[in-house]
Amino acid sequence: MVGLLVAGLLATVTAAVAIGPVPLPAHRVWQIIFAQIVGGEGDWSAAQANIVLMLRLPRVLLAAMVGAGLAAVGVTMQAVVRNPMADPYILGISSGASVGAVSVLGLGWLAFAGVFAVSLGAFAGAMLALLIVYLVAHAGGTISPLRLVLAGMACSYTLSGLTSLIVLTSPDRELARQAMEWILGSLAGASWSDLGVPAAVLALGTGLLLLRARALNALMVGDETAATLGIEVTQVRRTLFLLASLLTGVMVAVSGAIGFVGLVIPHIVRMLVGTDHRRVLPVAVLGGAIFLIWVDVGARMLFAPVELPVGVITALIGGPFFVYMLATQRVRRKESLS
Template sequence: MTAALLAAATAGVAVGSISLPFGEVWGIVLHRLHPALAEPTWTAVRETIVMDVRLPRVLLCAVVGAGLSVSGMALQALVRNPLADPMLLGVSSGGTLGAVCVIVLNVTVFGMFSLPLAAFAGALGALALVYFLARSGGRMTTVRLVLAGVATAEVLLAVASFLIVTSDDPHKADSAMRWMLGGLAGTTWDLLWIPSTAVLLGTGVLLGVSRPLNLLLAGEEAAASLGLDVHRFRSALFVLVALMVGTIVAVSGSIGFVGLMLPHVVRLLVGADHRRALPAVALLGAGFLIAADLAARTLIAPEEIPIGILTAVVGGPFFLWLMRRRAAQ
């Protein structure tokens, strides 16, 4: 998976309107790390393309893909439901609504942190609402969870769409609409550190609680009998997942189905033990989104397809197949 991620990242940097040899891409990166590592034989323009245009975007793709995949795996364990996903449970829609409010209404109370904070608040509120609606009599069924998540997501997206169509500023409305479809164009180094920090810390915390996550797979009663405070643990991780997803949505827009598909693929490859599955799904998610972004940039070049459309085209059929497979069991 690490080798596949490196190959996808190299292709993501090398392929574009100006194609670059893979070896030259690595030479530029190594030279920037330390001049003695590679002899410069390229032009300054090519170095600018690699270091200032494509590399930040590829790295952000990796961060977003890893964060969404890890969040999806954590949610599936927390609610013990293989259909759980940040988008299907309304988490992405809540983050989207919070971010759209900042963009359209020009809210700048917290300066540069206004957008991430609004997205986090929306994601956390949506997740709490879905959990409350889906849980009845101390139990939560697959059907109730999916219905509550889909209904909440539709309502939140409708509110976000209403804010966009009633905006007085066409430029802000267009920016918000394109952002809702997901995209990573215009990524800079300054944009990387906030989501990278959130995803790295969040993944580290989840790795630290791998054992409790494994206990939840056996059921709430079994986990409680082994000393786990299920309610407190689940509440704390809901906040953590909302923080990760909200931060991701703030920089990438709404990208669906990544957190649904890749945890299932990883469980088939390495098993359900979160000590192995979490690092594996982070690597696979990072490589998958880099490849999806590369396809979004090149399929109809020079136009760019919003990446959320591509992930939906792949993830929608996967979700339907998963639903039929669950119904047949």
Template sequence: MTTSLPATRGTARDADPATPPGRRRAPLAILVAAGGALLVATVLVAVTIGPADLAVTEVARSIAHHLGLDVTPVPRLHDAIVWELRLPRVLTAAAVGAGLALAGAVMQSLTRNPLADPYLLGLSSGASLGAVAVLVVGVGLLLPVAAFAGALAALVATLALARTGGSLTPARTVLAGLAVSQLCAAGTSFVIFWTATGDSYREILSWLLGSLAGATWQTVAIAGVALVVVGAVVLASARRLDAFTFGDTAAAALGVDVDRTRWGLMTAVALLTGAMVAVSGAIGFVGLVLPHAVSVLTGPAHRRLLPVAALVGATFLVWADTLARTLFDPRELPVGIVTALVGVPVFAVLLRRGRGAAWS
């Protein structure tokens, strides 16, 4: 016997004063198709933006050529700019944006906390400590590995600390995450204060604020594989995430293994977040704001929310990174500054429209 799960969520996304009761929302297929088309167009256009003058047709032909299709080749210099410089960065930004948006939506549901984000369990601070440790000793090639190891170490420390107080509950885990985050932040500050000299300060600051300047095809692979693997797990768990809306007792009554589902998904999201932070640094507001904003179009049901949030997150971060690298050319802003400048006003608008009723 199959029991259908509820499609509402106990977060700030539950009510939309601007949406009349009974209004039909766009079918999921249309939302995904529109989001996918917008993302593809965004990638093609974003690759053309920069000091070198490129056309969208050149970008498309360069990609097609490297995929083995029979097309007219583009000039060698333009091909190198597209394939070696800009496209890996744009694709990394898309994967990171999609991953952070997915992770934020899942964390907000599992913890029933509308202010949760992917970094809730101290992952960002742990990754930052690992990254700074290798940057100050000049081993930048190990940065993704060190950042990922730091994120996993922070997750283990958070869960271990949460278990010392008894049963592992969401509230205790969040508090443990805050403690581990502060400890790692203090460690990062100490390492910078004690060892950073000269230009290393600038490199460290850029990474801590989020930067995709060092993106390569390797970072595309890291972020892309993590997104596909964990994204598939998360999307398959959409209905179980809906069940968490009414609390653990109601979810268990609907046939959900609450502990196994929560900690399995939290671990998966932690791995996803660790991979994203390892290639991009700590980029804020994407995982916090976008799930709330996207739910205006999709409603709270996760089978609709999650895929659309991933597509919107990918598109958003591509444009944010494009602004970061071109707005003050030849100087480049950390992309975390751009996401904060955009995210804070959006967050304020959501609060003003009444989406913060459940946050008070």
């Protein structure tokens, strides 16, 4: 399945770059890319080359990275808290990032960072939320799934209120629109300079998570069973918590808060390949990349020339899917009791 998904990802990238107000043939897309890599010229115009290399390809690659990262975090968090309905934002990371981003937009902080100010502020806010949740969840000396979820929820509600306070008390009436666009998530304006950090963190984070696949399998069964298998439960949960938070913080910083990717994709993947994380993680990473690329295509094409925030479409897909998950869980529970 991994091979098929890799082929599907390449086809998806090709189609997403080709689709737009100025459509391009698929072979022309790759001609321009190869010419950029190895050098040479072709019979395409400078405008076509700019469309591929400067506008669409960076955006498509960023969508793939964000989708892959959020899916990997969703898989991890569902194992860490033993809940199939957990997602990357359960730890309050998204709310922290929103506070950081809105603080930059409304209060002018980090102006020295120029165009990277919002992303830097979002990452700083995400890491602040990580620190708060970690300290609260670790107050008893261990990190239990229940304490982790409750700490994340409390942090999320508090920071969401702080975001609203900054927006409502700001004299800048444009801030509400800017904050809403960021909170709903967008990949518009992506450039090559946006790709380096997410690519490095995604490669490192998913690699480390794959090395912990056995521990993820054990945590899904339960802490006592994991301990009998030689897993240091508290230490492993702490490591996975930090990895998931770092991945989430970086992805949210470059794209805004795009919801439901980390909820929908891992659930579908487990229905297809089972619960072994040695298979679940790579399939979820590739599936998340493909999913978010197509969502972004829909965001920029469905109501063209108006572009929707990506988070609007993921919410329209993920909300009904979440209801379906709740309904099927209730049916399974009734069947198991009868």
